[in-house]
Every structure is written in structure tokens, then in C-alpha cells.
Amino acid sequence: GNSVTQMEGPVTLSEEAFLTINCTYTATGYPSLFWYVQYPGEGLQLLLKATKADDKGSNKGFEATYRKETTSFHLEKGSVQVSDSAVYFCALRRAGGFKTIFGAGTRLFVKA
Amino acid sequence: NAGVTQTPKFQVLKTGQSMTLQCAQDMNHNSMYWYRQDPGMGLRLIYYSASEGTTDKGEVPNGYNVSRLNKREFSLRLESAAPSQTSVYFCASSEGAFNTGELFFGEGSRLTVL
Numbered sequence: 001g002n003s004v005t006q007m008e009g010p011v012t013l014s015e016e017a018f019l020t021i022n023c024t025y026t027a028t029g030y031p032s033l034f035w036y037v038q039y040p041g042e043g044l045q046l047l048l049k050a051t052k053a054d055d056k057g058s059n060k061g062f063e064a065t066y067r068k069e070t071t072s073f074h075l076e077k078g079s080v081q082v083s084d085s086a087v088y089f090c091a092l093r094r095a096g097g098f099k100t101i102f103g104a105g106t107r108l109f110v111k112a
Numbered sequence: 113n114a115g116v117t118q119t120p121k122f123q124v125l126k127t128g129q130s131m132t133l134q135c136a137q138d139m140n141h142n143s144m145y146w147y148r149q150d151p152g153m154g155l156r157l158i159y160y161s162a163s164e165g166t167t168d169k170g171e172v173p174n175g176y177n178v179s180r181l182n183k184r185e186f187s188l189r190l191e192s193a194a195p196s197q198t199s200v201y202f203c204a205s206s207e208g209a210f211n212t213g214e215l216f217f218g219e220g221s222r223l224t225v226l
Contacts, residue, residue: 032213043116043202043217044155089154093213098143098162098206099170100215104154 002027006090006103013080014111021075021106023064023090031092033057033066033073034100038087047075047088085110114138118203118218125193125225133188133221135203142208144186145170145215146178148199155202161186163208193225 007022025033032051036044048057050066050073057064062077073090090103116137125131137144142163147155147170157170161180175197177189186205190197200222204215 034214036215041219043219044204044215045217046214049214097213098160098168098208099157100145100213102147102154102156104152 002031002092002094002101004090004092004101004103006088006106008104009087009107010109011106012109012111015082016079017110019075019077019080019084019108021088021090021108023073023075023103025071025073025090025092027071027092027094029095030068031094033064034091034093035062035064035073035075036089036091036102038089038105040086044089080108080110082110082112084108116203116205116216116218118201118221120221121219122222123224125190125223127194127225128192130189130191131193131223132190133201133203133223134185135187135218136185137203137205137216138184139205139216140183141205141216142183143206144180145204145206146176146186146188147202147204148172149202149220150199158188158201190223193223195225197223198225199223 003026034049035047037047048059050057053068087105093100145160146158159178164183203218
């Protein structure tokens with residue numbers, strides 16, 4: 001079946017550090033891939049997405065590239081801010097499907 | 113813009129009590145979902161409604177029922193609450209299957225079952 005595996009947290013970084021959160025997936029066909037972010041006390045919101053191989057999603061300085069050969073969709077940001085402290089979820093949705101499968105989430109703490 | 117609205121935001125129940133979580137979206141989306149979020153387990157799909165008039169089970173449907181009241185509203189009912197149902201519940205919506213698939217979430221409902 002379809003599944004998403006992401007690195008365990010928490011991840012603690014100092015402001016302006018480089019961020020990588022690893023995400024790998026198992027799926028048949030060509031799913032769409034997503035990163036969602038959840039700020040404290042809020043629901044999830046879409047951060048970025050990619051719908052086909054080699055696509056790069058980007059938003060708010062975050063980037064992720066859809067790598068079909070390694071079945072990965074790692075999240076990166078060159079310089080994190082305190083305001084980036086949140087929980088990040090990697091997710092996939094099969095093409096033409098209704099269900100989105102989420103990873104367990106990675107909590108990020110950024111220290112000033 | 114309201115987006116996806118859930119009520120109530122907080123609820124405490126005793127074991128065996130029943131309750132309904134309400135969800136409404138104003139984006140004219142076809143598909144609606146109920147997820148639960150538990151520490152270390154991400155989000156797990158309870159039930160979903162691909163379109164008005166249809167509902168289907170997700171990963172963890174036991175102990176829950178749903179109703180797609182109309183295109184806007186999708187409710188989740190716990191008939192006899194159990195401590196294992198203590199969780200944060202999220203309603204979400206999306207346009208439908210044949211699109212980018214982005215989910216729009218409500219702010220969540222925190223449920224405690226004693």
C-alpha cells in the first residue's frame with residue numbers, strides 16, 4: 001500500500017541554519033507529493049507541492065524536489081527563522097484518488 | 113474567508129457518552145474528510161466523502177459514523193465514546209479527485225474522553 005516515512009523529530013536549529021527534513025514514500029504510479037505545515041494551535045496548511053517527477057515545489061523559502069528514482073521529497077530551507085518553528089508533514093495522494101496519506105510529522109524548533 | 117469551520121473546538125466527554133463534531137466548508141468543494149491526529153502517528157483518515165451523497169471508510173473508522181448532510185457539511189459522530197478516542201480531530205476539504213489534491217483544514221477539535 002501507499003505510505004510516507006519522514007525523519008523523526010524534534011529537530012532543533014539555530015536561526016539562519018540550513019534545514020533538511022527527509023521524506024520517502026512508497027506508492028504505485030505517479031502520486032502527487034505535498035508538504036503541509038502546522039503552527040501551534042492551528043490546523044494544517046499547504047506549504048508546497050509537486051505533481052510529477054523532477055518538479056520542484058517552493059514557497060516561503062522552502063523547497064522540495066520530486067525524485068522518482070529515489071522515491072523522495074526532502075524539504076529544505078537555506079536559512080530558518082524562529083517563525084518557522086512548527087510541525088511539518090510530508091504527504092502523498094495517488095493520481096485520481098481521494099485519499100491523502102500523511103507521514104508522522106517532524107517537529108522543528110528554531111532558537112534565536 | 114471562513115474556509116473550513118469546525119465546532120466545537122474543545123469537548124470533554126465521559127466514557128459512553130455520544131457527541132457530534134460539525135464541519136462546514138464554503139469553498140464549494142466536492143470532497144470532505146475527517147482525520148484524527150495523535151502524537152507520533154501523524155494524521156489518520158477516519159472517513160471521507162468523495163462527493164455529496166457518498167461516504168467511505170478510511171484507515172480507522174471503528175467507533176465513528178459520518179453524515180454528508182449536503183455539499184457544505186460533513187459531520188462525525190461518536191455513538192459511545194471511549195478513552196482511545198481522545199484525540200484532535202480535523203475536518204478537511206478538497207475540490208475532488210481529478211485536480212492537484214490540496215487539502216484545506218479546519219482548526220481542529222480537541223476531544224478528551226475520561
